[in-house]
Amino acid sequence: MNRFIGTRLSRWLVFALCALFAVEPALMAQELPTLGEAGGEALSPLEERKYGEEIMQQYIRRSPEYLDDPETIDYINHLGFQLVAASAARHIDFEFFVMRDATINAFALPGGFIGVHTGLILTAQSESELASVLGHEIGHVQQRHLARSLGRQRDSMLITLGSVLVALLAARSGQGTNAALAVGQAAALSRQLAFSRNDEREADRVGFQILTDAGFDPQAMADLFARMQQGTRAYASVAPAYLQTHPMTEERIADMQARIRTTRTHQHADSLEFQLIRARLRVLQDESTPGLRDRLATFTDQIAHHSAVSDTAAYYGMALADIKLKQPAAAVEAALAARRSTEVPSAMLDDMVALARYEAAGNDAERDQALQLGREASAHFPLSRAVAMQYTDLLQRAQHHAQAIAYLRDQLALSRTDPDFFNFLATSYAALDQKTLQHQATAELYLLLGSTPAAVESNCNLPARRPMPISTP
Numbered sequence: 246m247n248r249f250i251g252t253r254l255s256r257w258l259v260f261a262l263c264a265l266f267a268v269e270p271a272l273m274a275q276e277l278p279t280l281g282e283a284g285g286e287a288l289s290p291l292e293e294r295k296y297g298e299e300i301m302q303q304y305i306r307r308s309p310e311y312l313d314d315p316e317t318i319d320y321i322n323h324l325g326f327q328l329v330a331a332s333a334a335r336h337i338d339f340e341f342f343v344m345r346d347a348t349i350n351a352f353a354l355p356g357g358f359i360g361v362h363t364g365l366i367l368t369a370q371s372e373s374e375l376a377s378v379l380g381h382e383i384g385h386v387q388q389r390h391l392a393r394s395l396g397r398q399r400d401s402m403l404i405t406l407g408s409v410l411v412a413l414l415a416a417r418s419g420q421g422t423n424a425a426l427a428v429g430q431a432a433a434l435s436r437q438l439a440f441s442r443n444d445e446r447e448a449d450r451v452g453f454q455i456l457t458d459a460g461f462d463p464q465a466m467a468d469l470f471a472r473m474q475q476g477t478r479a480y481a482s483v484a485p486a487y488l489q490t491h492p493m494t495e496e497r498i499a500d501m502q503a504r505i506r507t508t509r510t511h512q513h514a515d516s517l518e519f520q521l522i523r524a525r526l527r528v529l530q531d532e533s534t535p536g537l538r539d540r541l542a543t544f545t546d547q548i549a550h551h552s553a554v555s556d557t558a559a560y561y562g563m564a565l566a567d568i569k570l571k572q573p574a575a576a577v578e579a580a581l582a583a584r585r586s587t588e589v590p591s592a593m594l595d596d597m598v599a600l601a602r603y604e605a606a607g608n609d610a611e612r613d614q615a616l617q618l619g620r621e622a623s624a625h626f627p628l629s630r631a632v633a634m635q636y637t638d639l640l641q642r643a644q645h646h647a648q649a650i651a652y653l654r655d656q657l658a659l660s661r662t663d664p665d666f667f668n669f670l671a672t673s674y675a676a677l678d679q680k681t682l683q684h685q686a687t688a689e690l691y692l693l694l695g696s697t698p699a700a701v702e703s704n705c706n707l708p709a710r711r712p713m714p715i716s717t718p
């Protein structure tokens with residue numbers, strides 16, 4: 246069994262076990278922090294953050310739909326932080342993440358965690374459209390709507406939020422009875438937690454301001470909603486998720502139009518990364534062989550019809566699909582074509598060339614050449630987490646553990662405090678049989694995850710994130 250499938254499978258098992266033991270709502274609620282005394286006051290920022298972190302750790306990151314893909318995580322956070330920087334919520338430590346889900350939706354959790362479905366990213370026709378939805382969600386966080394809504398329900402929240410999150414996950418994994426149960430509970434929660442009309446109006450207003458201040462096209466939000474509303478045929482099965490939690494009243498649409506009329510509209514050119522991520526997600530959404538072959542055909546067709554904007558993205562998508570189909574020679578060709586098709590510097594393109602070269606390498610010399618490309622990408626894009634993760638992954642696959650450790654030590658000195666880097670470090674120390682250092686790195690990892698090693702040993706508390714290589718050794 247290869248490492249990729251192994252990781253997926255063990256996650257599924259852990260998830261299934263946890264879901265099995267956790268259907269009892271009260272039991273699950275015990276794992277969530279208490280919300281303090283009843284009284285109807287808004288949660289303090291600290292309480293809100295703690296609650297959000299707990300939900301992320303206990304439910305979201307271990308959900309099979311959580312997209313643990315460094316490139317996608319880099320992209321959505323980069324976009325999100327362009328908006329946060331233009332908001333009055335700059336002091337909040339936001340984290341954006343992506344769920345593999347074809348429905349068009351985005352949601353804010355307590356504490357600045359904002360989730361985006363792949364369906365939304367693929368439906369958005371421009372980066373401004375995607376940004377408009379993020380801006381709205383940032384608006385909810387900035388105005389503390391969730392903190393106030395949770396504060397009003399301190400008494401009942403303890404049970405409902407825990408149980409419904411479990412139910413939601415059960416529904417996503419399609420477990421028969423639980424799923425049916427979940428739908429009812431989810432509906433109950435969304436009614437309970439639904440933002441008031443005032444909240445929605447405020448998030449629209451604040452989100453619009455953030456969108457324009459960050460330099461995006463303010464017309465985008467209206468365009469997206471108009472398409473969602475009109476295109477009932479195209480979106481019949483996927484649109485309701487967002488429309489249910491964000492009903493488009495005529496009033497809201499009219500407000501939006503009025504704001505656009507009084508605002509100078511900017512033209513906003515989509516970033517190359519927006520196109521590349523969409524190609525990437527098209528591949529990642531269906532990784533079955535027929536699905537991948539289908540994608541390849543679509544990309545090839547796109548290139549044949551020469552839709553200039555997306556040529557680079559189509560070649561990039563082809564390279565990724567080829568790698569997953571174990572056609573490394575074709576992947577190298579497509580990755581190089583993508584790289585040649587644009588002058589724009591891009592960590593994603595450099596990374597793809599390095600990865601394809603590595604996959605196609607037939608001997609140590611060729612592997613070393615691919616590693617050299619990874620090293621160069623890391624030097625050109627020192628801030629890219631995805632580049633650092635891929636380079637480390639390639640070093641480890643090539644069994645260059647001493648080199649990997651030196652590189653990781655440099656990364657950690659550069660204030661990369663995220664748990665994945667300690668996880669990598671522990672792996673390399675383990676491979677070199679350096680037990681003490683391995684345990685040290687593991688201890689740091691648990692510290693960052695906010696759990697104790699003892700807790701982590703129990704089945705339901707396995708560290709949720711192991712960086713996932715996008716292909717197999």
Ligand SMILES: [Zn+2]
Pocket residue numbers: 381385440445448490491
């Ligand atoms: Zn909203």
